[in-house]
Amino acid sequence: MPETTRESLTQGGWKTLDFEPFRDGVTIHWIKRFIDDQPGVALLKYEAGASVPRHRHEGLETILVLQGTQSDESGDYGVGCCVINAIGSEHSVWSDTGCVVLIQWDRPVRILTED
Template sequence: MPETTRELLTLGGWKELEFGPFRENVTIHWIRPFEADQPGVALLRYEAGASVPRHRHQGLETILVLDGVQSDEAGDYGRGSYIVNAPGTEHSVWSDIGCVVLIQWDRPVKILDDD
């Protein structure tokens, strides 16, 4: 396992980072914000019961679950799960117990349902 991955998964290296607002009960730590044609890379921290409404992926999205469980209509993804959402796919995301994920977006998502 690469050292960075080991530090994030095993040692919880993300726990000391500063997170800011993203959505209700979901906070973000930007590793690399979107710039021109460069993808965005961030850590998202979901509190227990937090969710992101249905959205469409306008580019490729990849996720590595670092802690907890992230869920969508296709299933539940625990620590160490690697998720790929192709351009054009749609889903909503939630975490019943809370989670932290490493996420990369090629392009921002389009929110379809926003309460």
């Protein structure tokens, strides 16, 4: 099995993975870290009430919600939602209930404001 394979993510397979601190109230499990100009792929786990401050996307970002609800200024995204954030777009992200998302970034985001 390739190093980058994770089993049964949509059925809760992420629950057995190791997560590390990412931001206050948000942990990360790297599936593929950024290397040079290669995209990064990870799982983010938000505690209830956690947020990521306003940021700009320096590359395309793709999110698939695996559990809970993730929100931004455009709405709330539940299990199975796929969210695409275009290059140059800006938003903040939060989860009132807690959530787990699969995320792929072409490039790291640029934080614009700290909450």
